[in-house]
Amino acid sequence: MGKFTILNHPLIQHKLTILRDKKTGTKDFREVANEIAELMVYEITRDLPLHDVKIQTPIGEAVGKEIAGKKLAVVPILRAGLGMVDGVLRLIPAAKVGHIGMYRDEKTLEPHEYFVKLPSDVDQRDLFVVDPMLATGGSANMAIDALEKRGANSIRLVVLVAAPEGVKKVQEEHPEVDIYAASLDDHLNKDGYIVPGLGDAGDRLFGTK
Ligand code: PRP
Ligand code: URA
Numbered sequence: 330m331g332k333f334t335i336l337n338h339p340l341i342q343h344k345l346t347i348l349r350d351k352k353t354g355t356k357d358f359r360e361v362a363n364e365i366a367e368l369m370v371y372e373i374t375r376d377l378p379l380h381d382v383k384i385q386t387p388i389g390e391a392v393g394k395e396i397a398g399k400k401l402a403v404v405p406i407l408r409a410g411l412g413m414v415d416g417v418l419r420l421i422p423a424a425k426v427g428h429i430g431m432y433r434d435e436k437t438l439e440p441h442e443y444f445v446k447l448p449s450d451v452d453q454r455d456l457f458v459v460d461p462m463l464a465t466g467g468s469a470n471m472a473i474d475a476l477e478k479r480g481a482n483s484i485r486l487v488v489l490v491a492a493p494e495g496v497k498k499v500q501e502e503h504p505e506v507d508i509y510a511a512s513l514d515d516h517l518n519k520d521g522y523i524v525p526g527l528g529d530a531g532d533r534l535f536g537t538k
Contacts, residue, residue, distance in 0.1 A: 331499070331504050333507075334507070334510070335511070336369050336373070341372075342511070344364055344365045345489065348365070349527045355535070358534060359534055362413060362461060362530075366414075366415075366417050367419050370417050370487070372509075373509055374421075378398045399453060400454050400455070401423075402425040402455070403425075403456075405428060405459050408430075409460060413487070413489075414426060427447035427448055429444065429458075429476070430443040430444030430445070431471060435520075442471055442472075445475050447479055451476065452479075452480035456485070458487065460486075461488060462490055463488040463491040464494070466497070473499070484505070486506055488509070488511075489527070490527060492516060492517050492523045493514075
């Protein structure tokens with residue numbers, strides 16, 4: 330089974346409270362979502378492998394460390410995942426960006442895929458799939474399916490708020506994927522929203538409601 334990790338760094342938790350607050354407007358919501366994504370990726374990349382590299386400083390020779398292993402890519406699940414991309418790129422500016430368009434039918438809660446555009450070497454990259462919300466888990470599972478169908482073999486799922494139902498579903502269907510969240514919330518309500526959650530992430534990011 331994939332690992333489920335809550336990143337409870339005090340800065341992440343403080344900023345998450347700002348996002349949850351219904352008084353937080355679109356501008357601040359966007360800024361803070363990206364700040365949390367940046368902090369989360371900082372924590373998640375602690376285990377990246379390093380190798381030695383010889384360089385010349387202005388004074389002499391030195392052996393420094395360089396990130397080894399696969400290159401990275403960030404894959405937002407549209408729309409709301411876009412709200413985390415800039416934060417990730419602030420830390421890993423050379424990462425490539427793939428996009429997966431997914432919307433959840435409001436009545437059935439079933440996910441629907443409408444767009445996929447990925448780096449051509451997706452099979453050679455470590456992927457961070459980002460989406461603020463993991464609710465029923467349907468969208469995340471369908472996004473992971475879409476990636477694996479195209480050759481992806483190293484995927485981590487990074488969400489701001491997770492519901493127990495969604496974590497269970499992803500762990501059952503994709504035990505190869507580790508999940509990272511800023512919070513594990515209580516439950517889903519009858520409309521499929523996370524309680525207490527932060528509302529509709531896409532609408533709050535883009536001001537569409
Ligand atoms: C939201 C959210 C996730 C999905 C989570 O997207 O950003 O992608 O719902 O729900 P699930 O785990 O039950 O599938 P939404 O479908 O509202 O689309 P949007 O990002 O375009 O607003
Ligand atoms: N999508 C959201 O944006 N919020 C939720 O609480 C659940 C799904």
